Amino acid sequence: MKKESLEAARNAYKIESECLTEMLAYFDEEAFSKAVALLKDATRIGTCGCGHSGIMCQHFSHLLCCIERPSRFISPAEAVHGATGFLQEGDVMVFASRGGKTKELLPILDICKQKKVSVITITENMESPLAEGADVVLKQYVNRETDKYNAQGTTSSTALCMIFHTLQTALIEETDYQNEQFALIHPGGAVGERLNKK
Numbered sequence: 001m002k003k004e005s006l007e008a009a010r011n012a013y014k015i016e017s018e019c020l021t022e023m024l025a026y027f028d029e030e031a032f033s034k035a036v037a038l039l040k041d042a043t044r045i046g047t048c049g050c051g052h053s054g055i056m057c058q059h060f061s062h063l064l065c066c067i068e069r070p071s072r073f074i075s076p077a078e079a080v081h082g083a084t085g086f087l088q089e090g091d092v093m094v095f096a097s098r099g100g101k102t103k104e105l106l107p108i109l110d111i112c113k114q115k116k117v118s119v120i121t122i123t124e125n126m127e128s129p130l131a132e133g134a135d136v137v138l139k140q141y142v143n144r145e146t147d148k149y150n151a152q153g154t155t156s157s158t159a160l161c162m163i164f165h166t167l168q169t170a171l172i173e174e175t176d177y178q179n180e181q182f183a184l185i186h187p188g189g190a191v192g193e194r195l196n197k198k
Contacts, residue, residue: 012146012154019143019155020162026139034136035120036170039064042092042118045071048079049096050104052153053160057096060164066186067168067177076104084108089116097121098140098156100128109133122163138163 039045045064047057057073064071074083074093087093093112095105100123109130112119121134124142131137140163146154171177183195 008146008148015144015146016155016158019141019159022143023141023159023162026141028139031136031138032166032170035138036167036174038092038118038120038136039069039094039167039171040174042090043070044087044091045069046074046084046087046091046093046117047071047096048074048076048093048105048108050076050102052157053096053098053102056157056160056164057094059161060094060168063164063168064171066182067172067175068181068185069171069175074108076102076108079108079111084111084115087112087115087117090118092118092120095119095121095130095134096123096140096160097128097130098124098142098160100125100130102130105130122160 045061047061048054049057054073054076061071061073072086074086093108095109097105100121106129109119111117113133118136119134120136120138121130122138122140123131124140125131126137126139140156140159142156142159144150145152145156179195183192186192187196
């Protein structure tokens with residue numbers, strides 16, 4: 001392996017760890033509290049994003065299901081072909097878009113507003129269409145991506161994932177979610193074996 005490749009790999013750890021540390025300065029307690037309240041009270045929660053953001057949204061929907069907050073990732077392509085029927089008045093849609101201008105998401109935002117679905121947007125661009133159309137906006141911060149071209153969705157997806165993890169962590173506290181509940185719905189794997197050990 002080239003020396004430059006090893007240096008780049010080691011530097012990736014530094015870039016992403018610095019991003020997570022610096023993110024805390026952008027933590028908006030008021031906006032975060034509003035987002036958690038919306039998620040806590042929603043009957044259903046949709047998540048939506050494109051590319052790496054979409055993949056992280058799929059992860060967040062799974063995390064929500066693990067604490068019994070019914071959720072599904074709604075593909076941007078399927079959303080405008082009927083999938084937004086999953087959401088009803090009073091539900092919540094979570095959009096993730098670093099730039100806040102992802103064209104595929106804007107028609108879905110319009111549908112949510114017409115259906116009276118509350119919107120949480122996670123973005124770096126607080127003046128973007130997705131931010132301005134949201135009920136709550138959570139600031140995403142990214143120092144730079146890990147590759148030398150600052151182009152691949154590496155640090156940005158880690159930062160988004162961290163925000164999703166903070167939301168799930170807070171929801172566990174706000175809903176008083178118990179480990180016994182998780183044991184019931186997660187009997188599989190090593191975690192299930194540990195949780196259900198008599």
